[in-house]
Amino acid sequence: MKKLLRTILLVSFLLSVSHGITAQEDEKTIILITNVKVWDGLSDKTISSDVLIENNKFKEIKSNIKAPSGATVIDGQGGTLIPGxxxxxxxxxxxxxxxxxxxxxxxxxxxxxxxxxxxxxxxxxxxxxxxxxxxxxxxxxxxxxxxxxxxxxxxxxxxxxxxxxxxxxxxxxxxxxxxxxxxxxxxxxxxxxxxxxxxxxxxxxxxxxxxxxxxxxxxxxxxxxxxxxxxxxxxxxxxxxxxxxxxxxxxxxxxxxxxxxxxxxxxxxxxxxxxxxxxxxxxxxxxxxxxxxxxxxxxxxxxxxxxxxxxxxxxxxxxxxxxxxxxxxxxxxxxxxxxxxxxxxxxxxxxxxxxxxxxxxxxxxxxxxxxTDLEIMKMATSNCGKILTMSGPGRDPYKEAKLGVVEVGAWADLNIWNADPTKDVKVLASDDNLLLVMKDGKVYKSNLK
Ligand SMILES: [Zn+2]
The missing domain is CATH 3.20.20.140 (Metal-dependent hydrolases)
Incomplete structure (x- = not known):
């Protein structure tokens, strides 16, 4: 009886492990955003770069990233990519x-x-x-x-x-x-x-x-x-x-x-x-x-x-x-x-x-x-991300990664705007300027053609 129980437990353990692996493989979504200028939420300039997103985190941020197999490629049409x-x-x-x-x-x-x-x-x-x-x-x-x-x-x-x-x-x-x-x-x-x-x-x-x-x-x-x-x-x-x-x-x-x-x-x-x-x-x-x-x-x-x-x-x-x-x-x-x-x-x-x-x-x-416009944009992104961690490890629901920045490992939350709001925050005044909204690696809105 004991032996049977042990076998059942072992089998169900193995099943759960293999199921876990398969589930993860199946669910992996990869998005490559090209043709954007990136403002990371902190620095005083934007850089021309590609942005690779795996599931819900930023995986790579650099020029000329080769699209991995199965990746969805989004052409950012020269817009400015900023933190959500x-x-x-x-x-x-x-x-x-x-x-x-x-x-x-x-x-x-x-x-x-x-x-x-x-x-x-x-x-x-x-x-x-x-x-x-x-x-x-x-x-x-x-x-x-x-x-x-x-x-x-x-x-x-x-x-x-x-x-x-x-x-x-x-x-x-x-x-x-x-x-x-x-x-x-x-x-x-x-x-x-x-x-x-x-x-x-x-x-x-x-x-x-x-x-x-x-x-x-x-x-x-x-x-x-x-x-x-x-x-x-x-x-x-x-x-x-x-x-x-x-x-x-x-x-x-x-x-x-x-x-x-x-x-x-x-x-x-x-x-x-x-x-x-x-x-x-x-x-x-x-x-x-x-x-x-x-x-x-x-x-x-x-x-x-x-x-x-x-x-x-x-x-x-x-x-x-x-x-x-x-x-x-x-x-x-x-x-x-x-x-x-x-x-x-x-x-x-x-x-x-x-x-x-x-x-x-x-x-x-x-x-x-x-x-400055740059300082104001930090007040709506990276400054907030820093402050939100003050909820502490027991009460910060998103402590696993950073918010308010575009950084490798951070949550993949972003906007793409058709002009750079760190040079002029008035860009944010009109919805017509907003090209893309992504939260947690998922596209919520896209006006990209
Ligand atoms: Zn109030």
Whole structure:
């Protein structure tokens, strides 16, 4: 009997090994892209080169690669091949903002709308997004498992907010701690005190969050919180950071002004969103603190708010938006002066996602920043790739290879544009200029003839 069992085990082992080999041989896809200029995401020039892709990684990048047998050859028509774009501040689950989406549609409908957003994003050249508030945890997992098409997602899961904070999206007549559809569906945790914030943070990581998003100060697009307030106290922020540190991950804060930025720095926060009302000493402190970076929304703060506000903004939201618009030209030059690492995140949701790439173009429109087109393109590619690894080995779903660069061994995520965006980011303004989008070695869009 024992012998029989051993034989069965041996046979099934051999079968699994041989099956594994055959499966791999069968599934190997090889793509050779010729006739392109390559920008690797890091260097200050493009080089004429061929690019060989095996399965989902870059295999070789050099001139005159001989096409291996069975390779699909793509003629890049002299275009510029760059890393797939990355947006570091997205809200896939908040179509229509935090009010329209909550009161008129259920979470299933919002999930369907998230898929519409993801399809649009990948067609625009975005191969990775950092989803920074909303319950996209299972959607991110489906994409990672290859069961759903869309950009790679690094998800914070539900935002963590105090009562009356920027993530308190309940109706005005809600009783204390009563909860609402947004808390029920885990788009947000409204929590107060160290034990509650600990539980919410641990719940997020338990369910696969790649980092944590905390509302640490007043916001523009919310009902109960004036822009100048701080949110969470230092003990609460420290408790959240402690949990993130336990996972070797990090915390991102929504915040606009000096008081909340400094409290977050005291607590050990690394990712700073918005910040359009902060002053020079705070920027200097950010530059002196290891691992700290700034996530910039030039379109929302500068271009969009200069021309008016989204329709669903209340009068109060419009007033807050006007204050942010003033700061939008002051802070970016300071970031460059002190050399703070900057990434671009459009903070767009729903239909507005069509402006995600405009956010990159807007970075060039903000006056007197000093940033070059090349520096701006790094903020939408390699800088993001570096920062995304801060989710740590336990919570970085794509740690196996690099993102945001075109390098041997990196994930094969790329765009081909008909002109070089590192010389002029305005190339990104029109879809007509986008020739090809590839994510994970798979072509999602091609306008090549
Ligand atoms: Zn946001």
């Amino acid at each position: 774009l990355i947006d570091m501040h997205m809200h896939l689950m908040l179509w229509g903002g935090t009010t329209e989406g909550t009161y008129n549609y259920d979470a299933y409908a919002q999930g369907a709308r998230a898929k519409v957003m993801m399809d649009r994003l990948i067609n625009m050249g975005y191969t990775t997004v950092r989803d920074i508030g909303g319950n996209s945890l299972s959607i991110a997992k489906l994409i990672q498992e290859g069961k759903l098409d869309g950009p790679r997602i690094y998800s914070s899961g539900p935002v963590i907010s105090q009562t009356g904070g920027h993530g308190d999206w309940g109706p005005a007549n809600e009783g204390p701690g009563e909860g609402n559809y947004q808390t029920m569906t885990q788009n947000t945790h409204v929590v107060d005190g160290v034990p509650e914030v600990l539980k919410a943070t641990r719940w997020n990581f338990r369910n696969g969050a790649n980092f944590i998003k905390v509302m640490a100060g007043g916001g523009v697009a919310s009902t109960f919180d004036p822009l100048n307030m701080t949110q969470m106290n230092l003990d609460e922020l420290k408790a959240i950071v402690e949990v993130a540190n336990a996972y070797e991950s990090y915390v991102a804060v929504h915040s606009y002004h000096d008081r909340s930025y400094n409290m977050a720095l005291d607590a050990g926060v690394k990712s700073f969103e918005h910040g359009f009302l902060i002053t020079e000493p705070t920027v200097k402190r950010m530059s002196e603190t290891e691992g700290v970076f700034w996530s910039w929304q030039p379109f929302g703060s500068y271009t969009l708010f200069a021309g008016g506000f989204p329709e669903w903004f209340t009068a109060d939201m419009r007033e807050k938006g006007a204050a942010v618009n003033k700061g939008a030209v002051i802070v970016p030059p300071l970031m460059r002066k002190y050399g703070v690492t900057v990434v671009l995140g459009s903070d767009m949701f729903g239909d507005e996602v069509k402006f995600a790439r405009t956010n990159i173009v807007s970075a060039k429109e903000v006056p007197n920043t000093g940033y």
